[in-house]
Amino acid sequence: MLDYRYNACAPGIKEKVVEMAINSSGIRETARVLKIDKNTVISILKRKEDSLVQVNPIFLSENTESPKVRDLYDLNYLSENYSHSFSEQQKEQLAEFAKNPDSLVSRYSQNHSEDK
Secondary structure, three states: OOOOOOHHHOOOHHHHHHHHHHOOOOHHHHHHHHOOOHHHHHHHHHHOHHHOOOOOHHHHOOOOOOOOOHHHHHHHHHHHHOHHHOOHHHHHHHHHHHHOHHHHHHHHHHHHHHHO
């Protein structure tokens, strides 16, 4: 295995930067953890901008309610247009949501009436 003088050249570092950004890590934290320069982090994120769609994992949890019904429409849009940005677990949870739309309607009807 090669020993890289500068960690930013190591294989997989760009993917780690994107993953950390998606998981809400800041630029300085990412640079510190990966032992690379913060300007390198910014450069990588600028080039990978379309991979940085963020999904709130709390929304996908079955134990919590979404604050607004429009989040359902946002999730649908994101899943159709940016499916590459979801983890496999998140894709499975979205598929479960889609299986029973009547359950979603009843679960979020109160939020829908508040949104009007």
